[in-house]
Structure formats: C-alpha cells, structure tokens
Amino acid sequence: MGLLITQPKGAAQRLKDGVGAALIALVLGVPMLGLATADVGGALAVITRWPLLAGFVGVVFVGRLFFQWLIDIFSLRKKRREQARPAVAKSRPWLTWIGFAALGLAVMLPIAFSGNRYVIDTATTVLIYVMLGWGLNVVVGLAGLLDLGYVAFYAVGAYSYGLLSTHFGWGFWQTLPVAGLLAASFGLLLGWPTLRLRGDYLAIVTLGFGEIIRLILLNWTEFSGGPNGVNSIPRPTFFGLPFKPDSDDGATFASFFHLEYSPDHRVTFLYYLILALALLTNLFVSRLRKLPVGLAWEAVREDELACKAMGINVTNIKLSAFAIGAMLGGFAGVFFAARQGFISPESFVFSESATILAIVVLGGMGSQLGVVIAALLLVVLPELGRDFSEYRMFLFGAAMILIMVWRPGGIIAKREPTLRLGAAA
C-alpha cells in the first residue's frame, strides 16, 4: 500500500498503480458484488450483477488515480519547501503571535460563551489534555522516551486527591503539591529499574506499569473502592468560598459577591483554574527547556552515547524527565478528580495514554503550540462528528491519517533553538 510514499510518481506510474488497484478490486468484487444470492420462486439462485461490479471497479480506479495525484502534489510541494529551507535556523515570530492569540481566545472564551455550559465543559476537557500533553511532551517529545503508561501518573494524582480529601478532609490546594510529589516518586520508582531499556522495550514496560496501576485500583477494594471508585470528592473552593446555593451555614461564592447563584459559576471557575494550571505548566516546561537540564533532555533524545562521552549522567537526565513529566500528570489528575467529583479505574484505561501520546506525536514532538492544536483537534473532532453517529470514529481515524500524510513530523515539526549566539551577544 503506497500510502506514505515520498517520491512523486509520474503519470504513467500513476496509471499503472490505478490499473493494479482496479484489478484487485475486480478480483475481490466478483464474489462480493458480482454474484449475489436471490430468492427465485422459493429456491435460492445465484444472480449476477455485472454493471454494479463494473461501476465499483471504475470508482476504485478513478479514486486511486485521484488519491495518488493528491499525494504527488503534496510530496512535490514538500520537496520544494525543503529545498527552499535556509541553512541557518530562522526564528519564527508568527508562532509566538499564534500562541498569544490562542491565549487571548482562551481567556475570552467563558465570557463569549457565558451560559453555554457545553462549550465551556468541552474547552475544560481540551485544557486537561493540553496539560497532559505538555507533561508527556517532556518525556516523549524532549527526552525521546516512549511512555505508553502515562495515564498511571494521571491516576496517581486523581486518587491522591480523591482519597486524601474524602478520608482526611484535605483541600484542593493542599493536595496539589503532595499529589505532584507522589506522582513524581512513582515516576522515579518506574524509571529507576527500566530506563536502561531502550525504545520498544521501555514502551512495553511503561505499558505494563500503566495496567498494573489500573488493576491495583480496580482490585484493591479496601483502598480505592475498586470498580465503584471514589464518590463525592469535594469540589475546589474559591479561596474558601464554596460554589453552592445560598444557605445559612457560612458565605458562598454567590452570596459573598452578591450574585445570583448559578451553577455556571463553578464551571467557569474550573475552566479558569485549569487554564491557570496549564499556563503554569507551559511556563515551567518552556523555562526548563532553556536550562541545562532541558538541553540535556534533547541531547539524550538525539544521541545517548555522545552524551556519555560529554560526561553527562544519562540515567539522571532520563529520570528527571520521567519525574517531571509524572509530576505534571499528577497535577492534571488532581484537577480531574476535583472537576468530576467521582473517579473510578474506568477513567484511566490504556486508550487515555494512547490519546495523550497521539496529541504529542500529532502536535510535533517537543512543540508546545503543536500540543495545543493537536489536543483541540483530538477533543473537538469527535465532538463535531457526533452527527455522524457510528461513522464518528471512522472519520476521526481518516482525519488522523490525512494529517500524518500531510505532515509526517507533526503539525509543528520544526524545532525552535533554545538559544542563539546573535541574541546572546
């Protein structure tokens, strides 16, 4: 299947390819379309449908030609772009402007859509994935360690808040750092024995770790509530002011600010909360990327052996990437638990890890803005596709394939240098 060909084909080759596809369609089509069974006077008889078959083969032929032509155009354009690429890495200020524009939109969103709970809820989900994507970006995008069990750290964060708040009455802000540290230590725990593994092997071990955490949460009923999960997790308060209808026991957010109570207040507050957390994450990660440790993460991704020859302790660098990625996942988990009010192992299945990984890969490994765009796509596309009911996932998959054909390195594939001699002078 020449889906991801990079070399443009000529017209003759395209024709040949189309004929080949049509032949395959013919062979497959004879039993599937050309022949059919029908009820003829009470007996089963085979009837032929040659016009239908001819139409099918024709559609395959033309479709394949068109598809190849599209791919040719794309690869030609890409070649031209690559040739035009200057040797010296240029800075791209427009990327920064897109970032600021996106931030402006994110801040304005609850005001523009005030009262529309669905939009704000979806935007909150997008932001959770953005934050998770930024966390995993440290591990996969920067340090180049394939982690298929990232959701385990998300679960550690969520259950930390769920259990500490319901059993010991801890608040959201109290739990946040503790859960982050806990998730980071789980990251170290996983990383210590496994980071000497490379590539595929590390991926398998992290996949196993993710499943272990989920299975423990599912089966250790006394600790985690098992499949019933943790219920009635307290919601975060606005500096001690709860979001609930006016009552006699103490001030609420609405009564304190003399507002009419509305459930939208909490939704909006949660939205801004995750926006702030995500922005902090972004600030933290982009700052780290410019520090020696961030540079070393990328160097380890590029060439581990060369790092050793430069005197870099590769194990420590990988561990720090793992721990920081895990910590950010833990933070996101705390927010998730506080937003849902209910958590169960159902929320931390492998497909979540896969989605977060897809966000990082689709966005372009290491790109912060790419993660935002990819998270938006991955959350909003299935939402938009609701009208197509069962074809939803099909459309979603097709969109992913098209994006990867169009931009094999991710939406924002080009890496921005962390420092320049010109700027540093």
Added chain:
Amino acid sequence: MSALNPHDPASPLLLEVENLTMRFGGLTALDNLSLQVPAGKVTSIIGPNGAGKTTFFNCLTGFYKPTEGSVRMHHPQRGPMLLNQMPSYHVARKAGVVRTFQNIRLFPNMTVLENLMVAQHNALQHASRFSLAGLLGLKDYRQAREAALEKARTWLTRLNLLDRADTVTGNLSYGTQRRIEIARALCVDPLLLCLDEPAAGLNPRESAELNELLLYLSREHGKGILLIEHDMSVVMRVSDHICVLNFGHKIAEGSPQHIQQDPHVIKAYLGEEDKDTEEAAA
C-alpha cells in the same frame, strides 16, 4: 620500550595503559597492550582496519570494560585514577578524557551552539543548582551561562565555525561536522583529547587545517592528544609518537621516522614480498 620520560616537566605523563586485554568471546581484540601518553604531545595509533584501534578507545573511555589490565589517568589536580573502573560519563567529567567518534555523533537536530552548550552541561547544571537557580534566573547562573557562551564562542572562532553557530548541525557538510565534533569535545575542557579518525572525509585543505589545530592544541594548550588516523599526511606531520597495532598486538612504537622504516609495520601494511612499494609506504 618507550622513549618517554615520565618525569619530563615539559610533558608530564598523562595516561598509562598497562597490559590491556579485551576479549569478545573467543576473539581477542586487544592483546596485552601497554602505552604511555604524555601531555602536550600528539600520540597516534595506526594500524590496518580491524587492528583494535577503536576498541582501544572504547576501553579508555569506559564504553567497554577491559577483560584484563589497567588504564590509569594521572590527573594533575586530582591525582591518579583508574579509568577502567569508572562509568563512561565519569571518564569525561572527572578524569578529563574526552573522545570523538569515528562515525560522527553530533546532536543533529540541535544547532551548533546548542551542541557546544550540551558539552558544558555539568558546569552549567551545577551553576543552575539542578535547575532551581536557573528557573529563578539568579545571577550566579546567568554568569555561568555567559561564561559558557564565551567558551563556545572562543572555540567556534578558533575552528572557523562562528558564522555557523545558529545552524542546525544535521544540515552541515561532513568536514564541518567533524570540526564541530572537535569543538564540542574541547568545550568539555579535556586534559586528554581522543580523536577517532578526525581526518576521514576531509579534503586536503581541511586536513592541513586539522594538522595546524592539533599542533596548536598540544603545544599552546598543553593538551594530550591521542589520535587514531589512517591519513598518513596527518599522522606523519603532527605525531610526536606513533604506536602501530595489528590484530590487537602492538607491533611497533616510536617516532614517525622510526615507524616509517620499521620492517614489521611495512609488512603489516603492504604484505611481505613486494620490496618496491616500501618507498610508497614512507
């Protein structure tokens, strides 16, 4: 055996290899090799393909654990240390022995300047207090960063790479990448620089520049240089001392003039009978 005087104040003994043996299963890649490398001099290791030269480098720099023997580094400040018992990153960080690779190993998607900054990771990481001071942008860290940039700039200038500083390394030509790899190794502040075929793929002008650089580093900076090279125009011009390996054995050692006339070396390189080609070897 060796003409070296370890107590010569002009070129003190830096590296002392004793009875180094490396076996891979039944194959003996290095057999009972002993060698002394002084500071401020260029010591070359030559030999036909498969003679064990790169294996020797891998044993020095902690990438392989030798089967027998010892590699002792005489650090002027920190005293003697056994390289064969250290993890590979300690060899560069603590002992100051830094190597380059036969097949260039740069960080291809990073710029030249970033490559040189990664080489200064340990000093910078220390100054950033494991990122805490760096996150806050404290003065200590900013100063250390400035110093690191300055060092990078110095070596970039010396190796004629300054205009390439912000270029992505993977896009550069082979000869330029070789120079970047040397510049990156120099940013680690090595006492002993181990270069694995630095002249491979260079044109004559670039090789001449390499000769001049090697002499400059050894004479002006007092660095010990250990060189694996096939290009005899480089080896014979810059080496103070040459060690010839064949099938893991040391077959000859001495000055360039001495090596050119050594019958064992000629035999190893050219085979036995053909007397006419002796001149060509020299």
